[in-house]
Amino acid sequence: MRSLTRLAAFLLLCASVSVFGQQDEPDSEARQRVAEDIDKLEEPMYSPFIERYMLDELKQLRIDLSNQRADLIQQVVDRELNSVDRGVTYATNTVTYFFYLIAAVSSLLVLLGWNSLRDIKEKMSNLADEEVSKLVNAYEVRLRGIEKQITQKSLHIDANREEIERTQEIHSLWLRANQEQASANKIAIYDQILAIKPEDCEALTYKADVVLELGEPQWAVNLCQQALAIDSDNAHAFYQLACAHTSLGHYEEGIHFLAEALNRAESYRESLMQDPALFPLHDLPGFQELVGPREEE
Structure with a gap:
């Protein structure tokens, strides 16, 4: 993301230099100031570039899978035709050799008077028909096996294509949720993600965070419990449960779930003192035990 920011800034610098070049030669001080501004950039200038990059990559992946499927089918068809051609050639040669052998044996038997030529x-x-029938049956079995493999490969490719489409749609919804400011619209987007992927724990916990901001702690508790039913070690769900129970006035439960979150992810310790939802717990002994060792360090 930072590289994209620097690329956009570089393009801006090139544009400014080209403008200066059409008028007068830019002085060294102006170039120095622009270079310093580029180095100070911390946030991306064009976040839609990232979304476009991901969508293009997913589109290219779908195209590659489609081409791979077409190549696979073409290879299988070519091998099938080669196999049938070899089989027919072998059968023809076999019948021809049989008739040569029949002619030789028949001539010998007629000369010796053992049996008639008919x-x-x-x-x-009859013997030749039996041999040809065996060969045909054997190749039919092989062709059915090839057809079954082609069907399985086609189903696998279709499943991958559908999964890519789902991933692309979910990614687009996450980008919309990150850019959305209204809480109600965020909840609607999270509901769309859950409609596509009901077992998405991240969508449940982020929805619980938005619901908690709207003053619905009991709703947030229910969402976190759904997330823990899917993933019992989800640290974000435990942290949101702690915030929700604190808002409900259940301080002991809040400290308990906060401890569970810290046991699974120490990174939450940095936000304990800054999160407004946890301010009512700051003076409680249980909360001080959680943050005490880190404060002493």
Whole structure:
């Protein structure tokens, strides 16, 4: 993200230099000031660039999967045609050799007077038909196996394509939620994410955070419990439960869930003293035990 910010700033610098070049030669002090402003940039200038980059990457991945599927089907069809061609050639050669053998044996038997040429021809014809039938059945079994493999590959490719589409849609909704300022609109976006992926614990916990800001702590408790039913070690859900119970006046439960969150993610310790939802707990002994060792350090 920072590299994109620097790239946008560099383009801005190039544009300014080109403008200066059309008028007068820019002095060294102006260039120095622009360079210093570029180094001080901390936030991205064009966040839609990131979204566009991700969408283009997902689109290219879908195109690659489609091309891979077409190549796979073409390869399988070519192999199938080659196999059938070899089988037909083998069967033709086999029948031809059988008739050569029949002619030789028939001539010998006729000369020796053992049997008539018609009887020999019928027996050898039946034998040739049996051999050809065996070959045809064997190749039919192989072709059915190839067809089954093609069907499985097609189903797998379709499942991957659907998963990519779901991921792309969920990613777009997360970007909208991050840019949205109204709490009601954020809740609506989180509901759309949960409609696509009901087991998304992150969407449940972030929705609980927004609901808590709207003054609905009991609703936030229910959402966090749903998230913990999916992932029992979700530290964010425990932290939101602590904030919700604190808002309800359940200070002991709030300290308990706060301890559970800290046991799973020490990073929450940095926000204990700054989170307004936890201000009522600051003077309680249980809360001081949680933050005491870190404060002594």
